[in-house]
Amino acid sequence: xxxxxxxxxxEWLDAIAEGNAYYLECGNGHGSLPPRRICPECGEGxxxxxxxxxxxxxxxxxxxxxxxxxxxxDAPYTTxxxxxxxxxxxxxxEDGVEVGTDVxxxxxxxxxxxxxxxxxxxx
Amino acid sequence: MTGVRIAGVGLTHFGxxxxxxxxxxxxxxxxxxxxxxxxxxxxxxSLYYGNFMGxxxxxxxxxxxxxxxxxxxxxxxxxxxxxxxxxxxAIRQAVKDxxxxxxxxxxxxxxxxxxxxxxxxxxxxxxxxxxxxxxVRAGITFPGAYALMARAYFEQYGGSKEDLAHIAVKNHDxxxxxxxxxxxxxxxxxxxxDAPMIAEPLGLFDACPITDGASAAVLVSDEYAEExxxxxxxxxxxxxxxxDRMALQGRKHLARSPAAEEAAEEAYAExxxxxxxxxxxxxxxxxxxxxxxxxxxxxxxxxxxxIGAARRGETTRDGDCPVNLSGxxxxxxxxxxxxxxSQLVEMTRILRGDHPNSDAVPDAKTGVAHNAGGTVAxxxxxxxxxxx
Ligand SMILES: [Zn+2]
Numbered sequence: 240x241x242x243x244x245x246x247x248x249x250e251w252l253d254a255i256a257e258g259n260a261y262y263l264e265c266g267n268g269h270g271s272l273p274p275r276r277i278c279p280e281c282g283e284g285x286x287x288x289x290x291x292x293x294x295x296x297x298x299x300x301x302x303x304x305x306x307x308x309x310x311x312x313d314a315p316y317t318t319x320x321x322x323x324x325x326x327x328x329x330x331x332x333e334d335g336v337e338v339g340t341d342v343x344x345x346x347x348x349x350x351x352x353x354x355x356x357x358x359x360x361x362x
Numbered sequence: 363m364t365g366v367r368i369a370g371v372g373l374t375h376f377g378x379x380x381x382x383x384x385x386x387x388x389x390x391x392x393x394x395x396x397x398x399x400x401x402x403x404x405x406x407x408s409l410y411y412g413n414f415m416g417x418x419x420x421x422x423x424x425x426x427x428x429x430x431x432x433x434x435x436x437x438x439x440x441x442x443x444x445x446x447x448x449x450x451x452a453i454r455q456a457v458k459d460x461x462x463x464x465x466x467x468x469x470x471x472x473x474x475x476x477x478x479x480x481x482x483x484x485x486x487x488x489x490x491x492x493x494x495x496x497x498v499r500a501g502i503t504f505p506g507a508y509a510l511m512a513r514a515y516f517e518q519y520g521g522s523k524e525d526l527a528h529i530a531v532k533n534h535d536x537x538x539x540x541x542x543x544x545x546x547x548x549x550x551x552x553x554x555x556d557a558p559m560i561a562e563p564l565g566l567f568d569a570c571p572i573t574d575g576a577s578a579a580v581l582v583s584d585e586y587a588e589e590x591x592x593x594x595x596x597x598x599x600x601x602x603x604x605x606d607r608m609a610l611q612g613r614k615h616l617a618r619s620p621a622a623e624e625a626a627e628e629a630y631a632e633x634x635x636x637x638x639x640x641x642x643x644x645x646x647x648x649x650x651x652x653x654x655x656x657x658x659x660x661x662x663x664x665x666x667x668x669i670g671a672a673r674r675g676e677t678t679r680d681g682d683c684p685v686n687l688s689g690x691x692x693x694x695x696x697x698x699x700x701x702x703x704s705q706l707v708e709m710t711r712i713l714r715g716d717h718p719n720s721d722a723v724p725d726a727k728t729g730v731a732h733n734a735g736g737t738v739a740x741x742x743x744x745x746x747x748x749x750x
Binding site for chain 1: 483485486489498499503505506509510511513514517559563607609611612
């Protein structure tokens, strides 16, 4: 992972950290995530920032025991794909979550690198 | 439109060869393919070559011309990168060129050097097949992504770790007589279930190993085979490719692989067959759950039914449709960029009758090779048939 910024993604993490999480929506109601100019579903270019629902549901998860080097000190850790309705998000989460657990999106830090990390916390 | 014959095939040993360069691996595989084919190096009009992580493993980009040189051919050469489906898409390009009359003889293949990076380095390198911003930064590894799919499958359709263990046991059993395979050792369901966890619910024996190796095949037109009196009894009669969203979170299905469904549909339609006509298959079992997704995408089983196929003995060498007689990625090994062509190599031999497991399917006329990239955001399916 390099040190340069990622315009669009960094601002999205800032917004989540400030409690203003959002997703992008096209005129046809398709949800997507930044950086994004064009709806991946229909090709429309006019995307609007819409507040992300506060609660999502764990759709699947895994406990990673063999990590990449950038997560060496974090392992074992749980990652999950969480359904927020218009979009799904992937992040680390509290151990012991199950499919169907209600969570919300926060920002934390990797224990290994100190990088910002999307994290789901139980509601 | 001319038909596409497989004139010759070649493989290196698949295993741990950390000191061997990619170019040396590919040279060996191509040398064997040429020797098997009876085609002259001078007649090759293109090289289509698959490689995934050469920049990370060997600090080597622009591998097309390098590999043409290694193979001893003077022809334009292009590298294809579609993660684990890299040489599957290379084969597809070659098939199209021959059919369109663009070329009469093409070398296809792939190579990957991985073990020199070690386990941590390979884990990091393989992760680049996932979405960097939305998956890798969230701690997703390649095994982790398939673990997410395995859990989603269990939730939606049922199934257990024991069902998955039977797939590993089957593929290890199939690899026993295959001297190209990384593992030629029997394992038990108990051993598989007791193995250390990599990413729950997947353990060490649910995962393919880290493999160095190369594969190659010489493809020619019907006319070329006839003019040169080649013994090329197997043809590629169908090619298909499908795509899906890069990240799992963007997919409609977490427990299915629609990209492979699309690829199979297209390949079957071209060959004029359906799933019931397939006698034998090589599928992309990078993890045990991936074999289940493949069986269902290929329409051998309805969604939710493929999980028990190995346990019921239907995909074992004595079953109705043996799957991964080579040992699959699980036991034969998975040198990422070489895998798609290696499936073509194994299937050609199975159908020709000169594979150590050909005796399991003596009457097989139709085989399928299924190659998947990443978490199946890319997929190719090829139909191989013995010529009438
Ligand atoms: Zn749209």
